Amino acid sequence: MQRFRIKVSRVSPQRRHAIVIGAGLGGIAAALRARALGFEVTVVERLEQIGGRARVFRRDGYTFDAGPTVITAPILLEELFALFGERLSEHVELLPVDPWYRITFPDGSHFKYGSTAEELRQAVLDFSPEDIAGYDQFMKRARALFEIGFETYGDKPFHRPLQMLRALPMILRYGGYLSVYDMWEGIPIIRVLSTL
Secondary structure (H helix, E strand, C coil), rough: EEECCCCCCCCCCCCEEEEEEEHHCCCCCCCCHHHHHEEEEEEEECCCCCHHHHEEEEEEEEEEECCCCCCCCHHHHHHHCCCCCCCHHCCCCCCCCCCEEEEEEECCCCCEECCCCHHHHHHHHHHHHHHHHHHHHHHHHHHHHHHHHHHCCCCCCCCCHHHHHHHHHHHHHHCCCCCCCHHCCCCCCHHHCCCC
């Protein structure tokens, strides 16, 4: 188990101490936020490197990207740098990736996952035109989930039961407890709830 210390100059006189378990993107973000509040922070990580699912590892001469290859909400990174009076752009250069993914099938066909909504819709249309209506329906539902889950509730704490109960109707209505696959399959209760 590795221990990493977040080094920042501001430390509160009370010397409050927070321990964060896991040095993935979420753990690092939590540690930085705690540090900005004046906590001394220790991050504990079981792997040999930080990054969690965003790490890179090597095996048998190959390099593997263990997780996200694209950052879809750079504003969250900008927010963390701003906590310490810094600008993300002065430390990190984010590069565009085009396409985000290229999925190749055994028959040689491929699907190019573009970086814009228009590119992705065109890719679906090119690859499987009969599925475009379903895709449009799925994206409409995904947009609603994004607005509720990220824009409305994304920065709200759920550390009290009442706070969770307030969000529960929307979570149930939009299937926020389902995986994307299960949501797409349309479990019967979701069909009923989505008509409310």
